[in-house]
Amino acid sequence: MTWRRGPHGSAKLRLVRLVLAGLLLSTVALAADPCVKVTQQTSKEGLELWAELSSCSEVVISVTADETNVTNALPATVESAGRARFLLARWQRLDRNEAWRVADWKYKWKLGRRLSRVPDVTGLFRKPFEGTHKLIQGPYGTFSHFAGSQDEEAFDWAMPEGTPVLAARDGVVVGTRSDCTVGAVDEALKNDANYVVLRHQDGTFSEYHHLREGGVRVKLGERVTSGQLLGESGNTGYTSRPHLHFSVFHTLDGHTRATLPVTFSGVTREPAQRDLIKYGDDEAPAPPLNRRPPAREQQKREDAERALKEAADALNTLGD
Numbered sequence: 332m333t334w335r336r337g338p339h340g341s342a343k344l345r346l347v348r349l350v351l352a353g354l355l356l357s358t359v360a361l362a363a364d365p366c367v368k369v370t371q372q373t374s375k376e377g378l379e380l381w382a383e384l385s386s387c388s389e390v391v392i393s394v395t396a397d398e399t400n401v402t403n404a405l406p407a408t409v410e411s412a413g414r415a416r417f418l419l420a421r422w423q424r425l426d427r428n429e430a431w432r433v434a435d436w437k438y439k440w441k442l443g444r445r446l447s448r449v450p451d452v453t454g455l456f457r458k459p460f461e462g463t464h465k466l467i468q469g470p471y472g473t474f475s476h477f478a479g480s481q482d483e484e485a486f487d488w489a490m491p492e493g494t495p496v497l498a499a500r501d502g503v504v505v506g507t508r509s510d511c512t513v514g515a516v517d518e519a520l521k522n523d524a525n526y527v528v529l530r531h532q533d534g535t536f537s538e539y540h541h542l543r544e545g546g547v548r549v550k551l552g553e554r555v556t557s558g559q560l561l562g563e564s565g566n567t568g569y570t571s572r573p574h575l576h577f578s579v580f581h582t583l584d585g586h587t588r589a590t591l592p593v594t595f596s597g598v599t600r601e602p603a604q605r606d607l608i609k610y611g612d613d614e615a616p617a618p619p620l621n622r623r624p625p626a627r628e629q630q631k632r633e634d635a636e637r638a639l640k641e642a643a644d645a646l647n648t649l650g651d
């Protein structure tokens with residue numbers, strides 16, 4: 332079919348161009364985070380998965396597969412712990428007289444590392460920007476920081492694109508992304524924000540999300556000090572307006588992480604959420620002050636400890 336240039340031809344062409352541009356943008360925006368690449372190596376007696384990292388250095392990866400007559404010498408969850416290339420799974424045939432098969436292997440990853448003990452980070456962080464910006468969603472917010480979600484202790488401050496985003500604490504850059512171009516309230520864009528992630532001396536991580544395209548000003552592995560420029564704010568990923576998303580977290584496995592309650596230096600005498608309102612605008616809705624129920628916190632801690640122990644046991648049985 333060809334378009335004829337009739338009275339509405341140019342409008343149609345504009346529409347086609349718009350649709351094509353939209354498709355192109357979403358293709359670019361939806362390109363997977365290039366940080367983790369997994370390849371398989373097969374032999375007569377088994378199959379190995381290797382992970383290779385490019386734009387990040389700290390990830391936790393969980394693997395599942397449909398297994399027949401094999402054993403995996405590695406735990407289901409493996410962390411990079413600073414390695415750029417590492418073994419993710421090593422399946423070996425169990426009974427040499429029977430056929431073996433590993434099918435449909437899948438992996439999920441999260442930036443970060445597991446902690447055997449979760450530290451108290453009260454007062455260790457500063458605001459990740461200068462001046463004042465309106466808090467549009469605090470911990471337990473009902474847009475995307477729901478109680479029980481993986482962002483429940485996070486903060487969102489509205490700010491114009493291009494606002495300097497600063498390190499909230501001394502740390503090392505362990506993850507960056509800056510190739511995303513699009514932002515919208517669209518679930519499909521949840522993993523398509525530009526970001527910087529820092530690792531801190533106590534093993535916790537802080538994240539700075541929705542940076543503008545090309546808006547990262549630090550390099551992987553770089554040591555940064557509190558207040559140092561990390562990048563420029565933007566509006567990429569799952570977002571309703573230009574803003575900065577910030578949280579402090581540790582990682583439990585390739586699917587799950589836990590954010591930590593944060594108070595900011597200089598304003599630690601009162602509950603953090605109430606203080607944060609002072610940074611922004613009195614009209615900003617006050618986030619609820621109720622904390623995460625202690626039982627859930629305890630459960631998460633126990634889950635993390637158990638996962639660590641399983642990992643250690645599995646590695647001990649690995650031999651060399």
Ligand SMILES: [Zn+2]
Pocket residue numbers: 468475476482485486487576577
């Ligand atoms: Zn957020």
